[in-house]
Amino acid sequence: MRLLVLGGTEFAGRAVVEAALGRGWEVTVLNRGRHAVAFRGAPPGAPSPAGVRTLRGDRTAPGGLDALASGEWDAVVDTWSAAPRAVDDAARLLADRVGRYVYVSSCSVYAWAPPPGYDEDAPVVEGASPDADKTDYARDKRGGELAALGAFGAERSVFARAGLILGPYENIGRLPWWLGRIARGGPVLAPGPRELALQYVDVRDLAEWLLGSVERELSGAYNLISPQGHATTGSLLDACVRVAGGPGVELRWTPAEAVLEAGIEPWTQLPVWVPAGSDGYDALHSADVSRAVATGLSCRPVEETVADTWRWLRDIGGSAPQRPDRPAVGLDPAVEAKVLGLPFVA
Known part of the structure; x- marks a missing residue:
């Protein structure tokens, strides 16, 4: 080809x-x-x-x-x-x-x-x-x-x-931010519930499907993200802890209501996460992907996506590239400490 x-x-x-x-x-x-x-x-x-x-x-x-x-x-x-x-x-x-x-x-x-x-x-x-x-x-x-x-x-x-694309080479900063935050250790604000289903696609699985679409001579539109249930907020963050967890790291699961009441913006300040029942959740994490799966989409385990992204980050010195046309993501440590009821030390 x-x-x-x-x-x-x-x-x-x-x-x-x-x-x-x-x-x-x-x-x-x-x-x-x-x-x-x-x-x-x-x-x-x-x-x-x-x-x-x-x-x-x-x-x-x-x-x-x-x-x-x-x-x-x-x-x-x-x-x-x-x-x-x-x-x-x-x-x-x-x-x-x-x-x-x-x-x-x-x-x-x-x-x-x-x-x-x-x-x-x-x-x-x-x-x-x-x-x-x-x-x-x-x-x-x-x-x-x-x-x-x-x-x-x-x-x-x-x-x-x-939809949401994760994996090595990410230049948006979503999964790299979580890995970096968890690598710092200590209590981590984890937006609940931990069983909330996520949809995303590893960039390498996306690439393989794209090439497969050429080989299969496909046409038309396909929703290209994992099936619901492939991962959850809990499985994603647990995987981050296993590969990158810093000293005393602890996921502090916090109800979505408390996160929102603190004025924290879903998706941007807490990347990947949007609260269940919101329009944003339905748009980002509830698509029917059966057409893509039927035409060859295969999604690797979340643990592999996380581990390979962390390996790539370490290989390039820990700082992920950032697209200039996309806003920075991540939560201010002072805001996180306040929500968790902890003293903030700069």
Whole structure:
């Protein structure tokens, strides 16, 4: 297989490149060259591993796609999440020379708030346009879908509507924050209940499904997160304690009501967590993923995701990269201490 990856050096794109190399595919990446990444299997200091052809281009700039003026590929994987017109430009340029457009979209494209158990036929946001400038995340992702659909048609487009993505290379900071907090030790504010079901996808499992969608010649939209019950808040944080627990670490399970009364923001100040029964919980952790599972989605245990993320963090010195276009996550230690009724020592 000949694969084109638009990006390919950060988080999902990097995982896709590594998964494709693992399958023996020929990989071409187009990016701006701002991130020096040692892909798995590359010799030390190598700019690109064997099997990867690197092209330079900034898809937001005039002429930024010139490097793609020639060449043919079986599929392109695109993780773009800003102005849809960038997807539109790429899709139209490649439509006659690429077999399938695989776009990493988001469950955010569904009209708010999707009901519990929503599937791929749920209503999507209105007002999205394939040639729009940057608007908001939901309409930008839906606009990207429409761009791929307009150029490649329904039979040659795949929309992987991902939810929460975790795993090595994470540049949002959610699981890295929990691991870092637990590594500091002491009492840790753990938002209850511990049995609250979570849905997420390990970035490597997402990558494998994306490549499988090319091999299976799939088309259409798929909710790409784990089945409900695959993990819980308790199993996630317990796994963090096992691999990274610092001195005297103790999960202090706290009712959701107490967390909210303290003014703590779910999802951002306490990453991953949103209270049960809220619109946010239904949107993030209650999707029907049976279509993805039926077409090859396999989710590794939460313990493996956590352990491998912690290993990666230690390998890079403990500080995870942070996307500049996403807000920082995490809870102020003083706020945590106050909720737990403990003295705060700076």
